[in-house]
Amino acid sequence: MKEHMPIVYVVSDSVGETAEFVVRAAASQFNGGRVEIRRVSYVDDPEPIKEVIEAAKEVNGFVAFTLVIPSLREFIIEESKRQGVHLVDIMGPMLEAFQNVVQMEPKRRPGLLHQMDDEYFRRVEAIEFAVKYDDGKDPRGLLRADLVLIGVSRTSKTPLSMYLAHKRIKCANVPLVPEVEPPEELFQVSPKKIIGLTISPNELNLIRQERLKSLGLKAQANYANLDRILLELEYAEKLMRKLGCPVINVSNKAVEETASIVMDILKRGGGKA
Known part of the structure; x- marks a missing residue:
């Protein structure tokens, strides 16, 4: 060849x-x-x-x-x-x-x-919004968002937010951690505007191990411990049930595939994924 x-x-x-x-x-x-x-x-x-x-x-x-x-x-x-x-x-x-x-x-x-038409400026505005309200930086943005993504660490919340921003969707995201109470604003958002992201424990374990390696840290750290991951996912699942929001399992899904599901949910006005 x-x-x-x-x-x-x-x-x-x-x-x-x-x-x-x-x-x-x-x-x-x-x-x-x-x-x-x-x-x-x-x-x-x-x-x-x-x-x-x-x-x-x-x-x-x-x-x-x-x-x-x-x-x-x-x-x-x-x-x-x-x-x-x-x-x-x-x-x-x-x-x-x-x-x-x-x-x-x-x-x-x-x-x-x-051409810099209205669609272009709305896309730029959505991208700036996603950056500003990424990773729960400012809970006030949750009330202004078109969509709020929630999930434990490494469930593709940030890349998904940026991808959706290019579709002119103002997206904020909130990391879920058992030891940290979610912001009050999250419970003021309509469940139809919230989407939970979950993932299989084994896949999340592998992703987190790779993340630790890229940072030069030991893969045995608590962050990539399977028991810890199960605890986090259980906590996130309970919170998502409490909020009554749709949930997407992102296991083995590309960002584009998950985004397509998200947009279908939004078109239906919320509901089960």
């Missing part, structure tokens, strides 16, 4: 991150995804396109592009044919599909996805 991965040039009349994401996703299927990407952003005339095609030919690479301006699209297609460089049109087929189905002409304006 050939180990060498080609250099891929990404050409865009905007940022180019969409094309780069697609290239990396494809490259992950080959040789562990090790690929060199050279991004050329905000292209608005043919000259840099010509230079990129020549560079790709020199290193035996190829070019992926997301250009929406017709003249630039035509130029990169013709130039790549002339130079014999492999070219991948990432945006074109999708534009054509939309055009055929909705019977409308695309706007052909670069960067529309990245």
Whole structure:
């Protein structure tokens, strides 16, 4: 099997991150995804396109592009044919599909996805909220949150909060520890806006052991002790029952999978997971 991965040039009349994401996703299927990407952003005339095609030919690479301006699209297609460089049109087929189905002409304006519209600012606000009210830092945020996540340590509360923030959900989270009383504000929040996260004891044990190792600590510490973990999970389960909130078992689940379940619960207005 050939180990060498080609250099891929990404050409865009905007940022180019969409094309780069697609290239990396494809490259992950080959040789562990090790690929060199050279991004050329905000292209608005043919000259840099010509230079990129020549560079790709020199290193035996190829070019992926997301250009929406017709003249630039035509130029990169013709130039790549002339130079014999492999070219991948990432945006074109999708534009054509939309055009055929909705019977409308695309706007052909670069960067529309990245315009700072209301949706963008709501996402930023949600991310700032998740950072500010992470790990129970300020209980006052619980009353302002769209969603409150609760669970013992290492049940993915923080990464899940950040993922949901990118979906414009203002999410706060509270760690549950038997020796620490949960904040009073938690009991003032509607159970429909609270979701408990639980996990299998054995999986949590492994996660915590790895966490201790990464910190240079002994894996035998109480934090990763199975009896301690069972105690914490039992305490958390009792509290979740008392609150009457939905509970998700995150064992062997990616953050994206758990987030999908969370959003389904929110759409239903709360209830059992």
